[in-house]
Each structure stands twice: as C-alpha cells, then as structure tokens.
Amino acid sequence: MCDNIPAMTFAADELLNLAIMTKVPVLIVEGIDDIPIYERLSMAISVECDVYAAATLSKGREGCRGVLDNISEIRSAAEGIPVESFVLGVIDRDARFYRGELDLDPAIFALNYYSIESxxxxxxxxxxxxxxxxxxxxxxxxxxxxxxxxxxxxxxxxxxxxxxxxxxxxxxxxxxxxxxxxxxxxxxxxxxxxxxxxxxxxxxxxxxxxxxxxxxxxxxxxxxxxxxxxxxxxxxxxxxxxxxxxxxxxxxxxxxxxxxxxxxxxxxxxxxxxxxxxxxxxxxxxxxTDAQYLGYIKSKIKALSAACETGVRN
Known part of the structure; x- marks a missing residue:
C-alpha cells in the first residue's frame, strides 16, 4: 500500500451523490478554521449545508489548491451532472487573481477580498x-x-x-x-x-x-x-x-x-x-453574520441551496 496516495473521507462521487440525495448542498473551504464561519453564515439565512475543509476530504491537499483539486475530482466523477448545483468550492482572492490564474470551474467561488477574515x-x-x-x-x-x-x-x-x-x-x-x-x-x-x-x-x-x-x-x-x-x-x-x-x-x-x-x-x-x-x-x-461585506456570500449560499433543491444550475 502506498502511503503517498491521498485518502478521502468521501469518494468524489459519494460526496456529490450525498448532496443530490439529501438536497443538502456541500461547501468545500480552504481551512478547518473556516468551517464554523460558513456554518454560521448558512444558519443566519436558514440554509442547511454541509461544510468541509479541503484537507479533511483529501489528506495532504490543503488551502486553495486543495479546494481546486477536490472540485476537479468531483467534476471528473460527475458524468454530466451539474456539480455547481450541489457542491461549491470557496477560495481566497489571493495573488492568483492578480496573476490571471483563476480560470475557474463554475463550481468554484472566489471571494471578493483576500480571505474570509478580511x-x-x-x-x-x-x-x-x-x-x-x-x-x-x-x-x-x-x-x-x-x-x-x-x-x-x-x-x-x-x-x-x-x-x-x-x-x-x-x-x-x-x-x-x-x-x-x-x-x-x-x-x-x-x-x-x-x-x-x-x-x-x-x-x-x-x-x-x-x-x-x-x-x-x-x-x-x-x-x-x-x-x-x-x-x-x-x-x-x-x-x-x-x-x-x-x-x-x-x-x-x-x-x-x-x-x-x-x-x-x-x-x-x-x-x-x-x-x-x-x-x-x-x-x-x-x-x-450581519457584517456589511458578507451579503454576497450569503446570497451565493442561498442560490446554491435553491439549485440543490431543484437540481438546476445556479
């Protein structure tokens, strides 16, 4: 057995299928500390969603790279299912934005500011x-x-x-x-x-x-x-x-x-x-949860929830 192979808590298709069956959307965020923040935002708008840190899904793949890799893996297993209706990866607006490196999958949501703390x-x-x-x-x-x-x-x-x-x-x-x-x-x-x-x-x-x-x-x-x-x-x-x-x-x-x-x-x-x-x-x-810069994030989570409920692209 190779110790270098990342082990996922959920296989990519399992995570997507879980969201489809339960109609509870999934957020994949960069770090463990981000989880309670996004859970509070979801509860503030009466939306149920499951929030995962990238590294807890795929061991050894953390931060922005981990989010992107997880979404890519889920997309590969989706077989035409609109991933962005059920799963959303949230990434920081870091230097990648200014280097023009964010040619993003529709299931990736880049923040308007450097990170959620901002x-x-x-x-x-x-x-x-x-x-x-x-x-x-x-x-x-x-x-x-x-x-x-x-x-x-x-x-x-x-x-x-x-x-x-x-x-x-x-x-x-x-x-x-x-x-x-x-x-x-x-x-x-x-x-x-x-x-x-x-x-x-x-x-x-x-x-x-x-x-x-x-x-x-x-x-x-x-x-x-x-x-x-x-x-x-x-x-x-x-x-x-x-x-x-x-x-x-x-x-x-x-x-x-x-x-x-x-x-x-x-x-x-x-x-x-x-x-x-x-x-x-x-x-x-x-x-x-009412801080002035958070409105667009709450709107995105609400739109994801509505799309997950109907299976329509958000």
Missing part, C-alpha cells in the same frame, strides 16, 4: 464588538460613532496597503527584489522595520498598483492584504481603542455616558465588563 474588518465590527465587552449599548456606539472609530483605526493601519503591495509584487514578479512576502508574519515585518523601509519604494509600488487599477482605500486594502495580517493589526488597534474609551468618555471625546455626565466615572458604561484581548476580539467578530 470581511470582518469594518465599522460593523466596531458596532458589534464594543457592546459585547462593555456596558455601552448601540445608543452610544451607533453606526455614526462606529464609523468614526473605524476610520481612526484605518488611518493608523493604512501602511498595510504598501506592505501588501510589496508582497503582491513579489508574488507576481519572480525577478522582483522584495523585502518580504506573504509567507512572512506581519509582526516579523514590523519588528524588522520593513513596513517603514518599503516607503522608499512608494513611487515604484504606486506604479505597480496603478497597473492593477488599485489605489488606497479600505476595500482595496482588504483585497490585497493577507487576511491574517490585517485581522491581527486591526484587532490590536481596536483593543487599544476600547481600553481608552472610559478616559475618552470622561473627556467627552466620545458620546458621554450617563455615569460620566453625572460625575461618577468609576461607573462609566464604557468600562470593560469581561476579559478580552486582541485575539478574542477577532474571533468574536466572526460571530457577526
């Missing part, structure tokens, strides 16, 4: 998270206030746009003499001061961005910045912002709560009510 970097997460760890309700952290806080954080992390351009240029041009790539951790890049050093390349990186029709904006940052990078740095800044809220409330830099307004800052509604950290904030953000 979809939770928005004012929605501010409005969602602060009331979960403080007594400040959405009367204080309303959409307008959440946007002010988010815009302030974005102005501090906008340097990630050029960090991402540097990594993307390396991924697209093998001859490019880069300072780092997507395989580096964001903290190692920052600790080495490379996020500052690359600003010497700003004209060159701007020209590269222009060739891809990119300019500095929240959405473009989320398209090219590795999800784990922007998630880590964003949650660090949000954590610091939340720690500073009681002091800012006393100084009326944010909408002032009743306690501070009546001279009782020790009872400030912005005080934390439970322990939290940067990591906890990011993982809790994934519970917000």
């Amino acid at each position: 979809h939770y970097i928005s004012a929605c997460s501010v409005e969602f998270l602060i009331p979960r760890f403080t007594s400040a309700t959405r009367k204080l952290i309303n959409p307008e206030m959440a946007k002010i806080i988010f815009d302030s954080i974005f102005s501090e992390i906008a340097y990630l746009y050029y960090v991402s351009l540097e990594a993307l240029k390396k991924a697209c041009d093998r001859t490019y003499d880069s300072e780092f790539g997507y395989s580096d951790t964001i903290k190692s890049i920052i600790n080495r001061g490379l996020h500052v050093k690359i600003m010497d390349k700003k004209p060159e990186l701007d020209a590269f961005a222009e060739s891809l029709n990119l300019s500095l904006s929240t959405e473009n940052l989320l398209k090219i910045c590795k999800g784990k990078w922007v998630g880590e740095i964003y949650s660090d800044h949000l954590y610091n912002t939340m720690i500073d809220l009681p002091g800012n409330c006393q100084e009326e830099k944010v909408p002032q709560c009743q306690a501070c307004r009546t001279g009782e800052p020790e009872k400030c509604l912005y005080r934390k009510t439970s322990f939290f950290s940067s990591d906890i904030l990011m993982h809790q953000a994934f519970h917000n």
Whole structure:
C-alpha cells in the first residue's frame, strides 16, 4: 500500500451523490478554521449545508489548491451532472487573481477580498464588538460613532496597503527584489522595520498598483492584504481603542455616558465588563453574520441551496 496516495473521507462521487440525495448542498473551504464561519453564515439565512475543509476530504491537499483539486475530482466523477448545483468550492482572492490564474470551474467561488477574515474588518465590527465587552449599548456606539472609530483605526493601519503591495509584487514578479512576502508574519515585518523601509519604494509600488487599477482605500486594502495580517493589526488597534474609551468618555471625546455626565466615572458604561484581548476580539467578530461585506456570500449560499433543491444550475 502506498502511503503517498491521498485518502478521502468521501469518494468524489459519494460526496456529490450525498448532496443530490439529501438536497443538502456541500461547501468545500480552504481551512478547518473556516468551517464554523460558513456554518454560521448558512444558519443566519436558514440554509442547511454541509461544510468541509479541503484537507479533511483529501489528506495532504490543503488551502486553495486543495479546494481546486477536490472540485476537479468531483467534476471528473460527475458524468454530466451539474456539480455547481450541489457542491461549491470557496477560495481566497489571493495573488492568483492578480496573476490571471483563476480560470475557474463554475463550481468554484472566489471571494471578493483576500480571505474570509478580511470581511470582518469594518465599522460593523466596531458596532458589534464594543457592546459585547462593555456596558455601552448601540445608543452610544451607533453606526455614526462606529464609523468614526473605524476610520481612526484605518488611518493608523493604512501602511498595510504598501506592505501588501510589496508582497503582491513579489508574488507576481519572480525577478522582483522584495523585502518580504506573504509567507512572512506581519509582526516579523514590523519588528524588522520593513513596513517603514518599503516607503522608499512608494513611487515604484504606486506604479505597480496603478497597473492593477488599485489605489488606497479600505476595500482595496482588504483585497490585497493577507487576511491574517490585517485581522491581527486591526484587532490590536481596536483593543487599544476600547481600553481608552472610559478616559475618552470622561473627556467627552466620545458620546458621554450617563455615569460620566453625572460625575461618577468609576461607573462609566464604557468600562470593560469581561476579559478580552486582541485575539478574542477577532474571533468574536466572526460571530457577526450581519457584517456589511458578507451579503454576497450569503446570497451565493442561498442560490446554491435553491439549485440543490431543484437540481438546476445556479
């Protein structure tokens, strides 16, 4: 027996047949950590679907390559059945998109942003998270206030746009003499001061961005910045912002709560009510199924469910 042959939990035709018989569509995602996110999104729109990580279907084939290989194997076994009506592979919008390598099977769905984590970097997460760890309700952290806080954080992390351009240029041009790539951790890049050093390349990186029709904006940052990078740095800044809220409330830099307004800052509604950290904030953000950038994903899952029910191509 050869140990190098990938072993599937389900054979390709079995997985497809299961979806056809049960009328429960299948999502194949890149990683184990993605499973609960997509399950929550499906439940939020009252859709039942089975979510599998690529590597749990085909051992040793992970990430985007694993999703593509699994869909290819299912397609090969489909014998004319419209796979995209029953099974959907979800992949990140990574450097492959900018290298023109995504000539996709109809059963493959590429995200609009770099990864699923990227979809939770928005004012929605501010409005969602602060009331979960403080007594400040959405009367204080309303959409307008959440946007002010988010815009302030974005102005501090906008340097990630050029960090991402540097990594993307390396991924697209093998001859490019880069300072780092997507395989580096964001903290190692920052600790080495490379996020500052690359600003010497700003004209060159701007020209590269222009060739891809990119300019500095929240959405473009989320398209090219590795999800784990922007998630880590964003949650660090949000954590610091939340720690500073009681002091800012006393100084009326944010909408002032009743306690501070009546001279009782020790009872400030912005005080934390439970322990939290940067990591906890990011993982809790994934519970917000109403985040603004998720709508198109929920629509795709709903369309897949309808197609699975009828057997019609979605």
